[in-house]
Amino acid sequence: MEKIGRFGEFGGQYVPETVMNAVSELLEAYEHYKNDPVFIQELHDLYRNYAFRPSLLYYADKMTKDLGGAKIYIKREDLNHTGSHKINNALGQVLLAKHMGKKRVIAETGAGQHGVATATVCAYFDLECEVYMGREDMERQALNVYRMELLGAKVTGVDSGTATLKDAINEAMRDWATNIETTFYCIGSVMGPHPYPTMVRDFQKIIGEEAKKQIMEAEGKLPDCVVACVGGGSNAMGIFYDFIPDTSVRLVGAEAAGRGIDTPDHAATISKGDLGIFHGMKSIFLQNDEGQIAPVFSISAGLDYPGIGPEHAWLHSTGRADYVAITDEEAVQAFEYLSKVEGIIPAVESAHAVAAARKIAPTMRPDQIMIINLSGRGDKDVQQIARYRGVNING
């Protein structure tokens, strides 16, 4: 049988039969609309006029001087409408849902950024929206819960399992299986059954396409290194994709090491995971010897996931991209560093990329160029960082 939707051995369509027809229908619709000039035009108008694209490629002069290595540019996805790269994918998928005649959109969310982006686009298109979120994440990201409700979405707490992102995905899949004929499942990362990993990457690849054009305008040459944080991996795939054929460009993903990869409390899938089948895909997962999915830990709700998108697993296996693990402490230091040095408060997820950049940039020459993908802004994280530092800001 011909295998579709594979990146090497990774990917596939490991989902219950109940959702297979919907997966096939989605694949067919996506294959059609991705080449439809009207759809493409609509999406690009939304990118430009609603999401505020293209996002800036900002030269971080002070950080460059401070680190004393490569010239550092920051791709400012934090300046997008709703505050992260998640809007790119939400616009693409919800526009597709609209064209497919679906009336109801569901999503999972970890940090809340994908939930907010989906709720936003559903408000724009007048579609019913329900977002599944782990109970623990609802507590650490209470602000985003309120934002989603403000946007007209229903936020449903998930108490099962570890009450975080993977459990929210489980519950969204169960909802999808139950309401399969009316509902569009808007997955937030480059994961799940085919076509999601490919489709979400396609909706995010504009990040890398813009960055390449912008760096060519600014420097007249390709960057030497591109750094992005990786949970499921959508912002990283977004900025990596256009650079994959440019083999001189080193691609680095920063995953969450939590309290350290030698403790049980991390979410460092590539560093510590094994090949498995879960959430619709064959990829790398954190799991025990019998294949039970492991509980994960990270200060970042958005990176707190025991798996990684199949295309990343493939980039890792072929050696095209490198993956490094960044601890909570390193991420929090990078959060504070970028705030003080550049006046930019990064999302705690994106702070993992900044932390990786702080390690790599000083090892590079001043004539070399690094781009950091700043996937989101950090307003949502301020309270949690304060708590981490033992500062009470609630009065």
Added chain:
Amino acid sequence: MANRIDEKFAELKAQNKKALITYIVAGDGGYELTEKAVLAMEQAGVDIIEIGVPFSDPIAEGGTIQMASQRALQRGTTLKGVFEMVARLREKTNIPLLLMLYANTIFRSPDFFDKCKEVGIDGVIVPDLPFEEHDEFKASADANGIYNISLVTPVSHDRIKKIAKVAQGFLYCVSSVGVTGVRDKFSTDFDKFFGEIAESAKIPYCVGFGIRDGETAHKISRHCNGVIVGSAIVNKVAEFGQDAVPEITKICRELRAGLDS
């Protein structure tokens, strides 16, 4: 070697009876309770038993089986322990036994199908292995004579034909969209659904998801060759714990009577 599932359906056909298939989560309440329940179910007239191997993230299950899986895992249930339990059961019964489990459990166990053959498992049901990924484990399952039971649903439509072509043992027909669990009513147009199935199926077809008592079993059985009951059994373990066996016997007798009436 003939598969016990085929032999059972041939026997039922000769007796003009419908199949009663039940499901229980291994290790929910401990292996010993599961063993007792399996033997009691056979005594109460059950024809085939599915043993659920608990998984951390059972995406196709409703609340009842999710919680049972969690209880079983908390008790330390492992695949190795399930195989040992099945080996003990095989000394006492010849009833067809299936394992219901998620793809990752098989994938992470390289000698899985050899072990199945060794302990006397007859088939597997893998809810997250659709037709598209059917050949993931096919070679090793076939080599050991273990059936991979295929599922069809009311939204499978034109997929039913190609699924029926590769199906072995019996076709597992999901009564309604959604996840496992007892239901108050079915919204599926059964005449249409089973019409589509009857056209394609060359093997027996049985209905599961939502069957809770003798009456629903009776009503639905006119469409098919048997019924599959899971959550209604698992509920008894949740409610009665170590005292669940007589309750399980009771509901199995009721289901049997419903099917035979």
